[in-house]
């Protein structure tokens with residue numbers, strides 16, 4: 183799950199809020215694309231979505247008890263040890279300005295409705311108990327996004343992977359399943375550009391996973407929406423990678439050119455194995 187999640191983020195990062203023309207001409211799914219403006223993010227480099235999902239996966243494989251304090255510590259650590267851009271400017275400056283989990287929690291204003299809590303929630307779906315998936319997804323969301331829309335988007339993203347990992351039904355019924363658990367319009371097909379709201383990214387990801395049957399087509403569809411493409415692709419590929427109905431056909435070039443380094447491909451692959459070993 184985590185490798186595909188990171189590939190979705192890194193691939194989508196090249197097209198984040200890029201023009202329709204750039205997306206139309208370059209969204210081929212064969213290689214990473216250099217974003218025309220975000221030149222500090224190189225092709226194959228992942229962004230905040232995967233970095234924060236890695237932090238959540240680390241909490242899952244390491245901690246037996248969850249708290250806002252523990253979560254804030256892992257979010258902060260993942261950023262400080264491997265600082266990168268791609269975060270929203272305000273949150274990036276905030277992370278640079280705090281040194282401890284206590285300071286994080288004391289100073290954060292968790293009133294955002296954007297996608298930050300959803301983009302990192304997918305790993306939580308490995309938990310077997312659905313009520314615990316919901317509880318932990320909400321807990322981690324509230325650290326930064328303590329709003330109904332921010333939290334609901336996170337619940338939906340985590341339940342997407344949970345649905346496939348525990349084989350709870352056909353891919354076609356994913357939206358119906360999410361709608362039965364989380365308030366929101368999850369079962370209407372998404373169309374058009376995706377903005378900053380987490381519920382919109384997650385709904386677009388659900389539509390992409392339902393309508394396409396292989397990872398590459400799902401990735402292409404996530405980017406073709408335009409807008410917050412890295413977040414849509416992060417959420418969609420994490421879930422789709424867990425579905426037995428989805429053909430795992432991402433080109434080798436996307437695996438081969440995902441960033442290396444201390445927290446790159448090898449680190450993610452190892453963490454991914456530990457994460458999936460939690461499945462019961």
Ligand SMILES: [Mg+2]
Nearest residue numbers: 229230231412
């Ligand atoms: Mg991002």
